[in-house]
Amino acid sequence: DSIPVLTIDGPSGAGKGTVSRIVASRLGWHYLDSGALYRAVGVAASWANLDISDPAALVRCTFDTRVSFSDAEHGLRVLVNDVDATDELRLETTGAVASAIAAFPEVRSALKERQRAFRQPPGLVADGRDMGTVIFPDAPFKVFLTASAEERAKRRYKQLKDKGVSVTLDGLLREILARDARDAQRTVAPLRPAEDAVLIDTTGLDIEQVVERVLALVNP
Ligand code: C5P
Secondary structure, eight states, X not given: OOSOEEXXXXXXXXXXXXXXXXXXXXXXXXXXXXHHHHHHHHHHHHHTTOOTTXXXXXXXXXXXXXXXXXXETTEEEEEETTEEOHHXXXXXXXXXXXXXXXXXXXXXXXXXXXXXXXXXXXXXXXXXXXXXXIIOTTOXXXXXXXXXXXXXXXXXXXXXXXXXXXXXXXXXXXXXXXXXXXXXXXXXXXXXXXXXXXXXXXXXXXHHHHHHHHHHHHOO
C-alpha cells in the first residue's frame, strides 16, 4: 500500500490522542482513533444489555454497531448508531469496558478491516495500542509514546478536574496501572512497541515538543 501511515501507539494517558490529532491536522492526513472504536462497541454492548463476557454476542454487536466521526464546531464528536456518544465514550468506566472486550481476539479481528479502511489518501495517523504491530505493520512511520504512570495520572487528573469530574489522583493512578497491566499482559495484541517504532518518552515534555519530534520523523 503506497498510502503513508503514521502509527502512534502507547499506554493510556501518554498523550497519544492530543498529539495524533494535532499531527494529523498539520500533515492534512486522516485520523483514526482506534480506542474510540473499542469504546463504541463497549457502549453499544451496554446499551443493549449484552453479556460482555460473551465473545459471540460482542462480535455480532461489533458488526451491528455504526460508528461515525464528525468534526463539529465543538471538537470531534463520535456518533454510535447515530447517537452522539462523545461524552459517554470518554468515561473511565467506558475505558474499562473497552479494555475488557478488547481482550477477545474475536472482537479484535472483527474490527481489523474497519480500521484498515481508514487508510485513505493523502495519509493516515492511526492512534492506538497495536497500530504499528498488527493493523498497519507495513506503516513507514511508527511511534511509541510513553510517560511515567505518575505523569499520566496527573494529566488525566487535570483533564477530569477541568471538566468538573470529581476523582482522586491516587484512584486514577491505580486505574491506570491496572489498565496498563491488562493491556500488556493479554495474549492477543499485547501492548508493546513495534520493533521498528521510535520510542518517545513524553514525561516532562509539553505537547508542542512531542508534536515536533513526531513531525520530524515524517518530514526530516
Ligand atoms: O485509547 P483508549 O483509552 O481510548 O482505548 C480504550 C481501550 O481500548 C484500551 O484500554 C485498550 O484496552 C483498548 N484498545 C486496544 N487496541 C487499540 C485501541 C484501544 O486494545 N488499538
